[in-house]
Amino acid sequence: MKSKKAIVLLSGGLDSTTLLYLAREKGYKCSCLIFDYAQRHRKEIFSAVRIAKKTKSDYKIVKISLPWKGSSLLDKTRKLPKGSLRKKDIPSTYVSARNIIFLSFAVSFGEAIAADAVFIGANIVDYSGYPDCRSEFFKKFKQMIDIGTKNTRNIKVETPLLNLTKAEIIKLGQRLKVPYELTWSCYKGDKIPCGVCDSCKFRAKGFSQAGIIDPFIEK
């Protein structure tokens, strides 16, 4: 039997790495799609490549430019948010339409290799402020690609982490033997994680709630 093929959006962070291991467990042959979009934490790209290689997955690095301001994740003159983990407002790290753009490339790649699914590690529990992390969005996105592509194969849009807490993701990853020591979460791209940005805090809280020591810290 020919194995199923999936495109996995891999950032090199904790969620998308768990996602890759999960897709592999589900029997998919994975092609990882890694974006270089001049993010502050470009360091995550090296993590992503290392993880793709470790799982012997194909990978493509797509370089894109987003030459408009608006996000503190792209604009080094803006301060990264820190302190509060849960916000009602959309955080300043929001990059307009980022998931829409990433998924569009994944669909293009997926159609080119006749993939069966596109996996994205979006998560609504921690990122409730991002409009493109909501399940209604993914439903609409799927409807849009069904009509907007050749559609010779029906590409599924899989979001298995959508409703998991960070602690649940980490526990899942532990079972899947995800090498979290290779992942990178910090929004700053310094030598060691800053420990205070939203992403660092979510990670720390997740490991703490899961009762697991972050192997990144241990290494």
Place this chain on the structure above:
Amino acid sequence: MKSKKAIVLLSGGLDSTTLLYLAREKGYKCSCLIFDYAQRHRKEIFSAVRIAKKTKSDYKIVKISLPWKGSSLLDKTRKLPKGSLRKKDIPSTYVSARNIIFLSFAVSFGEAIAADAVFIGANIVDYSGYPDCRSEFFKKFKQMIDIGTKNTRNIKVETPLLNLTKAEIIKLGQRLKVPYELTWSCYKGDKIPCGVCDSCKFRAKGFSQAGIIDPFIEK
């Protein structure tokens, strides 16, 4: 009164240039979005820049890579189609999800500058084979962005050329004084248009049916 703002997807070809002039006539202050995606006819980018400058519009060039095969428009080892103008099948120049990707960037840009509309020169009459040129696709795309972006402003997706024939577009452009001599249509990026690719043929047929001499040929 503050003028309305629009993002115009400008390729440098006949349709999108007419589109830019039409958006301007409708009272929009236009920001042009030009893509460098390693298309065979990268020459069109220079046309696009010249046209943006001529209309004193802002413009951004977005460089993207689509590192997967599949389209004769990206892969120089594949032959460009020529000869028949109307096909039932999707032509080999189809780039998977291209309009989805382009529109996603336009929405990102549009959200960053609080634009009122995104203009795309898609046309169903000549390009009936492209799934992402159908009106149902644009409807679904609009529904998807309504839920997937901040949506503080409701960005319209405008496709005013969708149901026009090439001749009708050219007549419209003549009224709007579109400088067609600056536009580039040929899929090959040679010094002069090849005259035999689909794009050249659509152009020639359009001017012929409109009863207008192509100023590109005249110059």
